[in-house]
Amino acid sequence: MNDDDQASLIVHGHVKWFDPAKGFGFIVGEGTGADILLHANVLRNFGQGSVADGALITVRAQQTLRGYQAVEVISIEPPRGLALPMAEADAVATSEDLQSLPLEPARIKWFDKVKGFGFANVFGRPEDVFIHVEVLRVSGFADLQAGEAVCLRIIDGKRGRMAVQVVSWESSARQSG
Numbered sequence: 001m002n003d004d005d006q007a008s009l010i011v012h013g014h015v016k017w018f019d020p021a022k023g024f025g026f027i028v029g030e031g032t033g034a035d036i037l038l039h040a041n042v043l044r045n046f047g048q049g050s051v052a053d054g055a056l057i058t059v060r061a062q063q064t065l066r067g068y069q070a071v072e073v074i075s076i077e078p079p080r081g082l083a084l085p086m087a088e089a090d091a092v093a094t095s096e097d098l099q100s101l102p103l104e105p106a107r108i109k110w111f112d113k114v115k116g117f118g119f120a121n122v123f124g125r126p127e128d129v130f131i132h133v134e135v136l137r138v139s140g141f142a143d144l145q146a147g148e149a150v151c152l153r154i155i156d157g158k159r160g161r162m163a164v165q166v167v168s169w170e171s172s173a174r175q176s177g
Contacts, residue, residue, distance in 0.1 A: 008071060011036060011061045014079075018043075020050045020143050027057055027070065036061050036068040046073035047170025050142035054079035078140040101153040103167060111136075111144040118144060120152060120163065129154055130162040139166040 011029040013036065018025025023040040036059065043051060051057065056077040059070040104122045106129060111118025116133040129152060136144065144150070144166070153165040 008060045008062045012058050015051050015053055015055045015057055017053050018051045034068055036070055038070045042070050047168040049145050052137050052140050052142050055140040076140050078138050103151040106150055106152045108144045108146055108148045110146050113143050135163050
């Protein structure tokens with residue numbers, strides 16, 4: 001064990017804010033009494049390019065001269081208390097409903113946060129999959145980048161296939177492993 005291992009601690013908290021354009025944000029840690037810096041590179045090492053405000057997060061953090069800083073993301077859960085949109089109607093899903101749907105590997109075609117939606121392509125299928133910004137938010141993401149690899153839980157909506165959950169590529173590998 002080296003000095004870095006001894007100086008780190010596991011912190012549970014929630015994302016205060018994260019700005020992908022700035023490349024950082026802050027976590028409010030339970031019991032630390034201070035904000036914890038979350039750098040985009042640490043988040044990318046976990047397999048996500050963004051994280052939703054309010055998402056529950058567990059990190060390994062170290063105290064630096066400038067305060068606490070996350071050095072590894074261990075887990076991210078969507079913000080609590082959000083209904084999971086299941087279709088274009090007023091249907092909502094429980095987490096059990098979502099878990100019954102298969103994870104389908106996909107790549108983001110484009111996503112526009114301002115417009116509030118985007119599309120992905122599932123590997124081996126020709127049609128686009130619609131992704132609404134609210135689905136992104138309840139999945140724990142703030143944004144997606146073109147070309148980003150993700151896994152989607154998908155339903156057939158009135159106008160085609162639509163995502164009801166987005167999972168980072170790395171998280172899906174951890175869940176199935």
